[in-house]
Amino acid sequence: MEELQARHRKEQRDLQARITQKKKSATKKTRKGVNDECERLQRELNEKQAAEIAQLNGEPAPPVDGIDNLNLEDGEEPNSVAGEDRAEPTSETSEKNSEQAGKAAEASTPSQPAPATRGKKPNRQKARLARRAAEREAQSAIAAEEATKQTDHRGNEKEVMDAAFKRLGLKEVEINPDGHCLYSAIASELDSLGIGLKPDPANIVLPPTTLSRIETVTSPKHDGYRAVRAVTADYILEHQDDFVPFMEEPLDEYTRKIRLTAEWGGQLELQAIARAYGVEINIIQGDGRIEKIEPGDTGAVDEEERSKRKIWLAYYRHTYGLGEHYNALTKES
Structure with missing residues (x-):
């Protein structure tokens, strides 16, 4: 945990240096965009560090939004064959057509995905506390660095x-x-x-x-x-x-x-x-x-x-x- 916290402090210091440089280089026209970018970079780093702390504490990462476990089976829909002769189906033909109809019905019906094995639902409060702890650590590191530069x-x-x-x-x-x-x-x-x-x-x-x-x-x-x-x-x-x-x-x-x-x-x-x-x-x-x-x-x-x-x-x-x-x-x- 100490090694992770040390790396997080370094990442926060490096990011603050980048942000400071970006803001110094900004003009009146680009200032808003630069500020938005700096806020995004800080937010992304905080979220990344919070996730790493949660993972280290044995908490699963939040699931990715979207559709997963799409295990639909491909099937072909039977084509109706038109013929001039409409002979009565033989028993072999009837059995074959019955099998194809079953496959078509199976393909047309939405398949139920197999239940996925999911981890324990993440504790949002713990994740939020971890994120705040990471932010406080970053602020403390910055304050300590500034204190060393002050004249006694x-x-x-x-x-x-x-x-x-x-x-x-x-x-x-x-x-x-x-x-x-x-x-x-x-x-x-x-x-x-x-x-x-x-x-x-x-x-x-x-x-x-x-x-x-x-x-x-x-x-x-x-x-x-x-x-x-x-x-x-x-x-x-x-x-x-x-x-x-x-x-x-x-x-x-x-x-x-x-x-x-x-x-x-x-x-x-x-x-x-x-x-x-x-x-x-x-x-x-x-x-x-x-x-x-x-x-x-x-x-x-x-x-x-x-x-x-x-x-x-x-x-x-x-x-x-x-x-x-x-x-x-x-x-x-």
């Missing part, structure tokens, strides 16, 4: 990322994928570098249920992302000429989303964060590239301090189910 974006991205981390001596810190991942990753990095989150408490808006926890806003392990969101929104408002030309909505609405919602952060937010905290942000991409965002004017910071104020982030596009995601990266100890 998730696996490739993770492999490239891990290689980059190893090369740069970085360790990944998982961040919760909740819409605040960019700001939470920044808060984690600022904490590891010993840089304060420095929010203006007057500009941090908290839901009423968390007003009593205002002190936790400066802690990256709790609501640190809120502090980073507040600093980002403040910086954009204070330097709106640098950001408004790149916005697709009013400034107030844009900064409100940064401050109060779980809106994802992007390029503008990264620029604001780098300048507000005076840090260089390095983002490792899924294809191995490293995007660097400069902090802008850091004249008040000496070269040694500037070299320490570097943040590393991992940016994923395929690995996480919710879509784009940032994780924090720290130097291996």
